[in-house]
Amino acid sequence: MTADPGREVLDQxxxxxxxxxxxYAKRGRSRRFELxxxxxxxxxxxxxxxxxxxxxxxxxxxxxxxxxxxxxxxxPEALGRWPEPFESGALELPAPAAIEGWTEPAEVAxxxxxxxxxxxxxxxxxxxxxxxxxxARLHSAAxxxxxxxxxxxNHRGLGARHRGRFAALRLEARAPLAVATIVLAERSARRFxxxxxxxxxxxxxxxxxxxxxxxAAGGDMVLAPEVGARLLAPLAAAFVDRSREEVAALLGxxxxxxxxxxxSVIDDGRHPRGALAAPFDGEGVPTGERVLVDGxxxxxxxxxxxxxxxxxxxxxxxxxxxxPRVAPSHVFVAPCEEVAPAxxxxxxADGYYLLDAGDGGSYDLAAGRFSxxxxxxxxxxxRPLHPLGRARxxxxxxxxxHAVCGVARDLRFIPLGAMIGAPSLRxxxxxxxxxx
Amino acid sequence: MFLDADTGALARCLAQVSEDPAVLVEAFFERTExxxxxxxGESPPLRVWREEGFSVxxxxxxxxxMVSRDSIDGSSFLExxxxxxxxxxxxxxxxxxxxxxxPPELPDADLAxxxxxxxxxxxxxxxxxxxxxxxxxxxxxxIQIVGxxxxxxxxxxxxxxxxxxxxxxxxxxxxxxxxxxGAVGVASSLAALFRSRGxxxxxxxxxxxxxxxxxxxxxxxxxxAHALEVDTLALTGEPSAAIGHRVGSDVLDLLxxxxxxxxxxxxxxxxxxxxxxxxxxxxxxxxxxxxxxxxWALRSQALDxxxxxxxxxxxxxxxxxLHLELLPGGDALVDLAATVADGVxxxxxxxxxxxxxxxxxxxxxPYGRRLRRGKLEERLGAFHLRGAVGDLLARIDSAxxxxxxxxxxxxxxxxxxxxxxxxxxxxxxHGVEVGG
Numbered sequence: 001m002t003a004d005p006g007r008e009v010l011d012q013x014x015x016x017x018x019x020x021x022x023x024y025a026k027r028g029r030s031r032r033f034e035l036x037x038x039x040x041x042x043x044x045x046x047x048x049x050x051x052x053x054x055x056x057x058x059x060x061x062x063x064x065x066x067x068x069x070x071x072x073x074x075x076p077e078a079l080g081r082w083p084e085p086f087e088s089g090a091l092e093l094p095a096p097a098a099i100e101g102w103t104e105p106a107e108v109a110x111x112x113x114x115x116x117x118x119x120x121x122x123x124x125x126x127x128x129x130x131x132x133x134x135x136a137r138l139h140s141a142a143x144x145x146x147x148x149x150x151x152x153x154n155h156r157g158l159g160a161r162h163r164g165r166f167a168a169l170r171l172e173a174r175a176p177l178a179v180a181t182i183v184l185a186e187r188s189a190r191r192f193x194x195x196x197x198x199x200x201x202x203x204x205x206x207x208x209x210x211x212x213x214x215x216a217a218g219g220d221m222v223l224a225p226e227v228g229a230r231l232l233a234p235l236a237a238a239f240v241d242r243s244r245e246e247v248a249a250l251l252g253x254x255x256x257x258x259x260x261x262x263x264s265v266i267d268d269g270r271h272p273r274g275a276l277a278a279p280f281d282g283e284g285v286p287t288g289e290r291v292l293v294d295g296x297x298x299x300x301x302x303x304x305x306x307x308x309x310x311x312x313x314x315x316x317x318x319x320x321x322x323x324p325r326v327a328p329s330h331v332f333v334a335p336c337e338e339v340a341p342a343x344x345x346x347x348x349a350d351g352y353y354l355l356d357a358g359d360g361g362s363y364d365l366a367a368g369r370f371s372x373x374x375x376x377x378x379x380x381x382x383r384p385l386h387p388l389g390r391a392r393x394x395x396x397x398x399x400x401x402h403a404v405c406g407v408a409r410d411l412r413f414i415p416l417g418a419m420i421g422a423p424s425l426r427x428x429x430x431x432x433x434x435x436x
Numbered sequence: 437m438f439l440d441a442d443t444g445a446l447a448r449c450l451a452q453v454s455e456d457p458a459v460l461v462e463a464f465f466e467r468t469e470x471x472x473x474x475x476x477g478e479s480p481p482l483r484v485w486r487e488e489g490f491s492v493x494x495x496x497x498x499x500x501x502m503v504s505r506d507s508i509d510g511s512s513f514l515e516x517x518x519x520x521x522x523x524x525x526x527x528x529x530x531x532x533x534x535x536x537x538x539p540p541e542l543p544d545a546d547l548a549x550x551x552x553x554x555x556x557x558x559x560x561x562x563x564x565x566x567x568x569x570x571x572x573x574x575x576x577x578x579i580q581i582v583g584x585x586x587x588x589x590x591x592x593x594x595x596x597x598x599x600x601x602x603x604x605x606x607x608x609x610x611x612x613x614x615x616x617x618g619a620v621g622v623a624s625s626l627a628a629l630f631r632s633r634g635x636x637x638x639x640x641x642x643x644x645x646x647x648x649x650x651x652x653x654x655x656x657x658x659x660x661a662h663a664l665e666v667d668t669l670a671l672t673g674e675p676s677a678a679i680g681h682r683v684g685s686d687v688l689d690l691l692x693x694x695x696x697x698x699x700x701x702x703x704x705x706x707x708x709x710x711x712x713x714x715x716x717x718x719x720x721x722x723x724x725x726x727x728x729x730x731x732w733a734l735r736s737q738a739l740d741x742x743x744x745x746x747x748x749x750x751x752x753x754x755x756x757x758l759h760l761e762l763l764p765g766g767d768a769l770v771d772l773a774a775t776v777a778d779g780v781x782x783x784x785x786x787x788x789x790x791x792x793x794x795x796x797x798x799x800x801x802p803y804g805r806r807l808r809r810g811k812l813e814e815r816l817g818a819f820h821l822r823g824a825v826g827d828l829l830a831r832i833d834s835a836x837x838x839x840x841x842x843x844x845x846x847x848x849x850x851x852x853x854x855x856x857x858x859x860x861x862x863x864x865x866h867g868v869e870v871g872g
Contacts, residue, residue, distance in 0.1 A: 038498070038670070048500035051519060052750050055506045056487070060480055067480035073487045073506040083542055086549075088474070088481035139671075179793065321485060 004159070005076050005151045009059065012078040014155055018061040020091045022154040022283070025076050026320045027055035030146030033118035035126060037139050045126070049115055056320035062091030071321050094305050096158040099286045102270065102279035107165045107188040113145040121194060128198035129173050136175040136205050144168045145189035152284045160284040166275055167192070168415065173201040178389075180204035180356075185275040185415040204356055207375045207387035217432045220351040220405070222344045225412035227357045227374060227393075228333060228422030231400060234363040234370070236267070236331040236420060239292050239301045247301050250365055252398040257296045259401025262336075265293040267302060269313060269329040276419055282317025282324035290314075292331070293401060302328055316418070332411060332421030333404075341408040341424035346382040352432060353377045353384070354393065368396045373435050392435040403429040438467040438488070438536050438578045439508070443587040445532035449514065450584040453494060453521040460495040460730055462583045462709065463517075465508060466749050467536065469576045473548040475569035482545050488536050491749040492520045495731055504750045510534040548572040548596075551614040558623035566630055571599045572614070575855070581709030588709030594700035595855065597846075598622060605629055607786075607802065610844035610855050612698030625784060632803035637819035637872020644779030645821060645865045646772060646807055649836075651785040651799075653760065653843020653858030658788030659797055659825050660690060661757040661856075662849065664717050666732045666739060668792045675726055676738035684721040684829030687863070689763035691716050692727060692743065697759035697857050698841060707753050708744035715743065717760075721829070727755040747852040754850060760858040765835035769862040772834055774810035780819075780870055781807040785843075790825055797825040819872050821865075831868050836861035 006023030013021040034048040058071035059082075066085035113121075126138040145167045152160045167189035171182045180201050186192060223231070238250050251258040259265075269287025270277050280286050283305075290312055291299040304326050305311045315324035345353050354376035361372035374393045377384040395403065406426030413421035450461045467488040474481045490513065491504035503516040510531030552570055559565070574596050581588035599608045600622075607629055611618050647655060660683070662668055669675035694703040694712040706712050708730050716724040728736075729744030732755065744753035773781065781804060788799040804816040821828070843858040 034500075044498060046498045046500070048502070048752065050500075050502045050504070050750075050752065052504045053506065054504075054750070062480065067482075069480040069483040071483075071485045073489055081542065083482055083484050083545075086473070086481040086545065088477060089479045091479055174793075323480075323483070 004153065006057065006153050009076045009078050010153050010155065013059065013061050013082070016082070017063055019063045020067070020093055020155055021059065021061040022093050022152065023057065023059055023076055024150070024152050024317070024320060025057040026148055026150045027053075028146055028148030029053050029112065030144055031113055031115070031118060032142060032144040033122055035119075035122040035138070035141045037137055047119060049118070058320045060091060060093070060323075061085070065090050067091040069323060092306055093154045093156060094158060094283050094285050094311070095156045096284070097286055097311055099160065099279045104163065105165070105187055105277065108147070108163050110165070110188055110190070112147060113143075113189045118143055118145065118189070121189070121192070125171065125194055125198055128195065129201055132198060133175060133202045133205060136173055136202065138171065138201070139174045140172045142170045143189055143192075152280075154284065158284045160280050162278055162280065164278060171197065171201060173205055175205040178205045178208035180208060183415060185413070185419065187275050187277070204375065207355060207377065208389050210387040210389040217352070218430070220348055221427045221430060221432075222348060222351070222353045222379075223422070223425045223427055224353070224355045224376075225410060225422045225424060226414055227354045227372075228425045229412070229414045229416065229420040230357040230361070230372060231370070232265070232331065232333060232422055233416040233420045234365070235397060235400060236265070236292075236328050236418070238365055239267070240328060241303065241326045242301055243303070244298060244301050248298055250398075251298070253298055256298070257402075258298045259293055259296040260404050261296045262407050263293060263401050263404040264291065264295055264334040265331065265401070266291055266334055267328045267331045271330040271332070273413070274330040274419055275413070275415070276329055281313025282315045282322075283313065285311055285313030285315070287329065288312040296401065302326060328418040330413065330419045330421060332413065333407065333423060333425065335409045335411040335423040336407040337409045339406065339408045341410045344406050344408055344424050344426045345379060348379045348382055351379050352388060353379050354388075357393070363397060365397050368398055370395060370397045370400075374432070388432075390435045392433045393430055394433060395430040399429060403427045437580070437590045438539070439465055439580055440533070440535050440537050442533040443582050446513070446534065446582045447584060447587060449517055449532055450582065453517065453584075454496070456496075458497070458734065460493070460734065462581060463490055463492050463513070464707065464746070464749055465490040465580045465582075467539065467578045468748070469539065469543075470573055471543050471545060471548070472571060472573040473545050473552065475571055484542060486539060487748075489749045490516070492516045493752065494520045495734070500731075500752060502752055508534060508536040543574060547614055548574065551619055554616060554619035555623050555626070558620055559627060562623065562627050564627055564630060566602055568626065569601045573597045573599075579707065581705065581707070583709055586709060588705050591703055591705060595698070597855075600626055602626065602630055603633055605633065605802065608845065610846070610857070612700050612841070628783065628803055632815045632817055635803070635815040635817040637817045638780055638804070638806070638870050640869070640871030642867050643870050644776045645868050645870060646769070646776060646779060646781045647785070647863045647865070648769070648781070648783040649838070649840040649842035649860050649862050651782045651801065651843070652762070652863040653860045654785035654788055654845070655799055655863070656690060656760055656762060656860060657757065657843065657847065657856055657858060658790055658799060659829060660684070660688070660717060661692065661727065661760055662790055663792065663825065664723065664726045665755040666726050666728045667755060669726055671792045675728075675732065676736045678723045678726055679738060680722060682722050683826060684718060685832045686720045687765060687832050687835050688718045688721045688829065690718040691761045692757040692759065693761050694758040696761065696859075701759065701855075701857060703758065706742050706744045707746045708741065710741045710744065712758075713740060713742045715740070727757055729753050729755045745854055747854055751852050754852060756847070756849070756854055757856060760856075760860065762835060762839070762858075762860040764837045764839050764861045766837055767834060769836040769838060770810065772836055772862070772864045773807055776807050776864070777809060779807045780816065781805045781812055795825045796822070797828060798822050817872065819870055822869050822871070828865065828868060831865045832863055833866045834864045836863070838862070
C-alpha cells in the first residue's frame with residue numbers, strides 16, 4: 001500500500017466543494033481450504049484450495065445535508081464524475097484522536113498458512129474423527145486464513161492504518177442419526193486446537209439424537225461456553241445504539257441491578273485474544289474496553305462518538321464494501337480465573353450440563369421469552385447420567401444474567417456477527433423442555 | 437461487453453495448463469454494479485458499489501484449485517493461471533490482451549426514488565400510515581467465461597431488490613423492473629403485513645392450506661429445487677439414483693428454465709459457460725433431471741451440467757436453480773379456495789428450511805388469512821407449515837391455472853447468496869400441519 005492511499009482522492013473531493021469526506025481502503029490475501037466427503041456412494045474426499053487477493057476502497061462524501069457512498073475494487077482513484085449526493089442529513093465524521101496503547105499482535109507477522117499445511121490440518125481432523133468414533137465421519141470442513149491492511153483518511157485530518165489477521169474454521173461431522181457443527185474464528189489458523197476439536201465433535205455426536213428430558217425440568221444447569229455465548233449474543237445486541245436508560249428499561253433494571261453479583265459483561269475492541277481486535281474502529285476512532293455490566297449492575301452502553309461522552313470506537317466495518325455500523329466487537333462474560341469448569345459440573349447434585357446449542361432458537365426481549373435448542377447430559381452427583389439429545393432451553397432473557405450463579409475461567413469466543421464469548425456458567429431458574 | 441480481450445489467446449493459455457479432457461480449466465470474468473437508495477434518514481442515502489475481477493479454476497479428479505483477483509489485466513491473469521496450475525505451468529507468455537473497458541455512466545437513482553414515492557402514495561390511498569424503512573437497490577452484473585475449449589457467450593443480469601422493515605417486521609422481494617404495478621403489489625404486501633401485526637397465528641392443527649403464487653414458489657424452491665441439487669442428494673446417496681423416484685403428487689410438473697426468466701435475468705449459459713437447459717426437475721411428481729454443474733457431471737454420465745452458479749469470482753460454482761416454472765392446473769385459485777371448508781390462505785412465504793438428512797421441512801409465512809368456503813376471513817399472524825418433505829409434497833392436491841412471476845428472493849446456501857426466480861400458479865395442500 002502506498003504512503004497515503006486515498007489522500008489524492010480526498011483532496012479532489014474537497015476541491016470539488018464537498019465539505020465532509022472520507023476515503024477507506026482495504027486489501028488482503030486469503031487462502032481457503034475445503035474438504036468434503038464425496039458422499040452418494042462416491043467414497044473419498046473432495047479437496048479445494050481457493051486463493052484470493054482482494055482490494056477495494058470506498059468514499060463517503062457530503063456537502064450540506066446531502067451525501068453519497070461509493071465503493072469499488074482496486075486502489076483509490078479520483079473519478080471524473082462522482083455520484084450526485086442525495087439529501088438525508090449531514091454526514092458527520094470524527095476528528096483525529098491519538099491511538100495509544102496498541103501493540104500489533106504477533107500473528108500479524110506470521111507467514112500465511114501454506115497449501116500443504118492447510119490441507120494437513122483438515123486431513124488430520126478427518127482422520128481423528130473417524131478413529132475416535134466408529135461410524136463417524138467429518139463430512140465437510142472449511143479453513144480460511146487471511147491477512148489484510150486498512151487505511152483511512154478524512155477531511156478533519158484523521159489518518160489511520162492497521163494490519164490484521166483473521167482465520168475461520170467450520171467443521172461438520174456426521175454419525176448415524178447425528179450431525180455436529182463447530183464454527184470458530186481466531187487471529188491465526190495455527191491457533192485452532194485440532195485434537196480438542198476432534199474431541200468436541202465426538203462428544204457432540206455422542207449426545208445428538210439420544211435421550212430426552214421427559215417432562216419440563218428446571219434445577220441447576222451448567223452451560224458450556226458455546227451455549228452461554230449463544231444466549232449472550234442477542235442480549236449484547238440490546239446494548240447497541242441505545243442509551244443507558246433505554247437498556248435499563250429493556251432489561252428490567254431493579255435496585256440498580258440487571259444480573260447477579262457473579263456476572264460482568266464487557267465489550268473490548270482490543271481483546272488480547274480477539275480475532276477482530278484492532279486499534280481503531282471502522283471510522284478511525286480508537287477502540288477500547290466498555291464495561292456493560294459490572295458485578296450485576298448496569299454499566300455503559302455501546303454508543304457511537306456522536307452520542308457518547310467518551311470516544312471509544314464502536315463502528316464495525318468488515319470491509320470496503322460496508323458502511324460503518326454501530327456494533328459490538330468482542331462481548332463476553334468476564335471469566336473467574338479461580339474456578340475450573342469441571343468444578344461447576346462436579347458440584348451439580350442433580351441437573352444438566354449443556355454442551356452446545358443450535359440454530360432455530362427465538363429470542364424476544366420485550367415479550368420476556370427465549371427458546372434455544374440445546375444438547376448435553378443429565379447430571380447426577382456430578383456424573384453424567386444419560387445424554388440429552390434433543391431439548392429446548394427456555395426462560396426470560398431479562399432474568400438471564402440474574403440466573404448466573406457460577407462463572408468458570410474457560411472463556412471461549414464464537415463468531416456470531418461479532419465475537420461473543422462466555423466461560424462455562426452455572427445457571428439457576430432456566431427450564432428445559434423436550435424439543436419435538 | 438465489459439472486456440477488451442483476445443479471448444482466443446485466453447483459451448490458448450488455459451489449454452497450456454492441461455489437455456486432459458477429464459481436467460476442467462476455465463476463467464470467469466465479472467463486473468458488478470449495485471446502486472442503492474437507503475431508507476429515509478439514513479446517511480448517505482445514495483450508495484454505489486462497482487466491482488470487477490476474475491478467477492481461474494482447475495478441477496482435476498477430486499481436487500480443485502481456484503485463484504481470484506479484484507482486477508482485470510493480462511499480467512494478473514497469467515500470474516493467477518500459474519498459481520492455479522502450479523507445477524504444470526510452463527511457457528505461459530506473453531500476457532494475453534486483457535483489460536476492462538470503462539464502466540457505463542453511473543445510473544440515475546431517480547427511478548428508485550420515484551418507486552419509493554409510488555409505494556408510499558399507494559399506502560396513503562389505503563389509508564395506512566406507519567414508520568416504514570424501504571431500501572431499493574438495482575443489481576447489474578456482466579460475466580464472461582472462457583474455457584480451454586470454448587469462449588462463452590457474454591451474459592448480463594439486471595434486476596432490483598427491495599427490503600422493507602416496519603414495526604419490527606421485515607419483508608423483501610426481487611423485481612425484474614421498477615414499474616407502477618410493482619409498486620402497487622409491494623404496497624399491498626406491506627399493508628397486509630402491517631394489518632396482521634397483532635393477529636394471532638393459527639392454533640396448531642392439520643388444515644387445508646391454499647398458497648398464493650408467491651408462497652408456492654418459495655415452497656417449491658426450498659422443498660424441491662434444493663432437494664434436487666446434486667450436492668444435497670449426495671448427502672444421502674448416489675445423486676443419479678434419485679432419477680425416476682416419485683417425490684410428490686402428480687400435480688408437480690416442475691422445470692428449471694433459465695432461458696425463460698424475466699428479460700433482465702435470461703441466461704443462455706450458466707456461470708461455468710455451459711449452455712443452460714429447460715430442465716425437467718419433476719414430471720408428474722417423478723424426478724427426471726437433478727440440478728448439476730460440470731464438476732458433478734464429470735462424475736456421472738446421468739447428470740446434465742448447466743446449473744452451475746456462483747455468487748462472485750471469489751466463490752466456486754455450485755448447483756442451484758435460477759428460474760423455476762410449475763405448469764398450471766385447470767382451476768382458478770378462487771375455485772380452489774371455494775373447495776376449502778375451513779383452512780388457511782397464505783399469499784407469501786418468508787423462508788423455509790429442509791433438513792436433507794432427516795427430510796424434515798419447515799416453511800414460514802409472515803401473515804395469512806383464515807379461509808372458509810372461498811371467503812378470506814380473520815387475519816392470522818406469522819405462522820409455519822411443518823412436516824416430512826415427502827409427505828407434504830404428496831399432499832399437494834391441485835395447482836391453480838393462473839401463473840405469475842413470483843416468489844423471487846435471495847437464496848443462501850453454503851455461504852453463497854444468489855437471486856432465484858419462479859413462475860408458478862398457486863397450490864392447494866390437503867391436511868398439512870400448520871401452527872404458530
